[in-house]
Amino acid sequence: MVQRFAFVLLIGAALTMLVLSKTGNLGIERLRSVIFEVATPVLEVLSQPAVVANRAVDEIKELFFLRDENIRLRDENERLRQWHNVAQNLEQENAVFRSQVSARSEPQNYFVSARVIGDAGGPFIRTALVNAGAKDGLVTGLAAVTSRGLAGRVIEAGRRASRILLLTDLNSRVPVVIEGSRYRAVLEGDNSDTMHLNFLAAAAKLSAGDRVVTSGHGGVFPPGLPVGVVSSTRNGTLRVQPFVDYDRLEYVRIIRYDFPQPDEGLKGARQ
Amino acid sequence: MTQVPVGVFLIQTLRATIPGLTLLLCIFVASVPMGLPYLSDVTPFLSLMAVYYWSIYRPDLIPAVVVFLAGLLQDVLTGGPVGLLALVLVLVHGIGVSQRGVFLGKSFQVEWWGFGLVTVGAILFAWIAASIYFTTLIDSRAFLVQGMLTIAIYPLVTRLFSFAARGLRTV
Numbered sequence: 432m433v434q435r436f437a438f439v440l441l442i443g444a445a446l447t448m449l450v451l452s453k454t455g456n457l458g459i460e461r462l463r464s465v466i467f468e469v470a471t472p473v474l475e476v477l478s479q480p481a482v483v484a485n486r487a488v489d490e491i492k493e494l495f496f497l498r499d500e501n502i503r504l505r506d507e508n509e510r511l512r513q514w515h516n517v518a519q520n521l522e523q524e525n526a527v528f529r530s531q532v533s534a535r536s537e538p539q540n541y542f543v544s545a546r547v548i549g550d551a552g553g554p555f556i557r558t559a560l561v562n563a564g565a566k567d568g569l570v571t572g573l574a575a576v577t578s579r580g581l582a583g584r585v586i587e588a589g590r591r592a593s594r595i596l597l598l599t600d601l602n603s604r605v606p607v608v609i610e611g612s613r614y615r616a617v618l619e620g621d622n623s624d625t626m627h628l629n630f631l632a633a634a635a636k637l638s639a640g641d642r643v644v645t646s647g648h649g650g651v652f653p654p655g656l657p658v659g660v661v662s663s664t665r666n667g668t669l670r671v672q673p674f675v676d677y678d679r680l681e682y683v684r685i686i687r688y689d690f691p692q693p694d695e696g697l698k699g700a701r702q
Numbered sequence: 703m704t705q706v707p708v709g710v711f712l713i714q715t716l717r718a719t720i721p722g723l724t725l726l727l728c729i730f731v732a733s734v735p736m737g738l739p740y741l742s743d744v745t746p747f748l749s750l751m752a753v754y755y756w757s758i759y760r761p762d763l764i765p766a767v768v769v770f771l772a773g774l775l776q777d778v779l780t781g782g783p784v785g786l787l788a789l790v791l792v793l794v795h796g797i798g799v800s801q802r803g804v805f806l807g808k809s810f811q812v813e814w815w816g817f818g819l820v821t822v823g824a825i826l827f828a829w830i831a832a833s834i835y836f837t838t839l840i841d842s843r844a845f846l847v848q849g850m851l852t853i854a855i856y857p858l859v860t861r862l863f864s865f866a867a868r869g870l871r872t873v
Contacts, residue, residue, distance in 0.1 A: 434766070434799070437765075437766050437767065438766055438792065438796050441766050441767065441770045441788075441792045442789065442792055442793070444770070444785075444788075445770065445773070445785040445786075445788045445789035445792060446785065446789065447785075448774075448784050448785030448788070449783055449784070449785040449786060449789065449831075449835065451784075452783050452784040452785060453783065453835060459784050462774075462784070463778050463784055466774065466775060466778040467778055470730075470775060470778065470779055473730060474730060474733055474734065474779070477730050477731070477734050478734045478735060481734050481735060481736055547735050548734075548735070549733040549734060549735060549779060550733070550735045554744055554829075554840075554844030554845045554847075554848045555782060555828070555829070555832040555836070555840050555844075555845075556780060556781050556782045558780070558781040559735070560733075560779070586781075587781070594781055601836055601838065601840065602836070621841060622840060622841045622844060623841050623843075680735065681735075
């Protein structure tokens with residue numbers, strides 16, 4: 432009898448929480464952050480062996496393919512050196528042009544590096560937990576990147592850990608532009624491995640292989656972060672393959688981007 | 703009333719927490735990034751196995767409240783709607799406790815078959831509930847893969863639980 436009562440009570444509690452959580456109730460948010468603060472240190476310790484094991488496997492693999500890897504890297508180094516020259520020339524040229532048209536310089540970026548200590552095991556949400564939080568200067572909304580490109584954004588910043596909403600998540604929306612044609616669109620996740628483009632101008636013609644980068648609109652992400660490539664343009668929906676390899680997400684960098692504030696510009700104009 | 707030595711009492715108390723601890727461990731292990739290809743977004747529903755197994759074999763050591771709190775923990779770690787997995791796990795616990803007579807003393811195949819049914823039900827329920835919560839039809843493939851994976855490795859994981867259960871006979 433007591434058991435049955437407890438059962439009904441707990442079912443009721445869970446349902447109530449679901450409804451409150453949907454309506455963004457503050458109590459639920461507080462409960463969530465309390466559990467989050469308590470649980471993340473445990474996860475940080477437990478994720479350590481997995482990191483060590485992965486590294487060991489990688490090292491053994493590397494030993495086997497050392498020669499091939501060396502050749503590949505030599506080729507890549509050669510190519511990158513050429514790109515480096517091109518970039519230096521362009522940077523010089525760009526600086527000259529910028530001074531000629533007195534363009535405002537882009538604000539400085541700061542990075543915070545963090546290790547991934549947990550990923551969402553559920554099939555209905557795509558998030559990752561990282562071991563940096565409010566004490567490292569993280570706030571919600573910041574962009575998380577890897578060396579390949581944009582991975583997601585901070586949606587919850589605890590004291591020592593934060594949650595990253597990955598681009599592939601159902602709730603992820605990122606304003607992007609198509610590199611080259613400069614068409615704007617919104618990149619939407621749908622819990623699958625690729626994303627799709629929405630609100631693209633009807634006149635826009637895309638082809639597979641077009642690069643997609645952040646546009647910087649909406650004041651969420653810095654512009655120009657690589658996001659992915661258009662992978663298929665079949666039956667009206669445009670799929671985008673992310674640059675980031677979500678299967679092997681170990682470290683991310685969180686960009687602390689200082690957005691230019693409108694009132695700063697006004698102050699400058701008044702002076 | 704017989705006098706129980708303090709040491710024995712302590713060990714028995716510690717042992718009594720084993721089902722709860724395995725459930726906690728299942729939740730944390732499922733959240734740790736394994737770096738395995740194709741498995742980063744779908745991991746087996748380990749906590750479901752722990753709840754089902756212990757609610758059949760030692761319902762006295764795994765009260766519904768513990769299951770509920772564990773579900774909340776998993777909700778927060780996965781970042782899903784708060785209360786969803788708590789609801790699923792409490793329902794499974796209820797089924798396990800009330801139907802345990804069907805499985806006790808039967809072959810493992812019967813227990814596994816029962817787990818298969820429970821898993822299909824639980825994952826279907828989670829999919830429908832999450833779809834209502836996010837007011838969109840969520841891609842069901844990930845749920846399907848998770849369900850199959852969970853059922854497939856049940857014998858493996860419960861082998862570990864049965865080691866723990868053997869140590870619990872005296873409690």
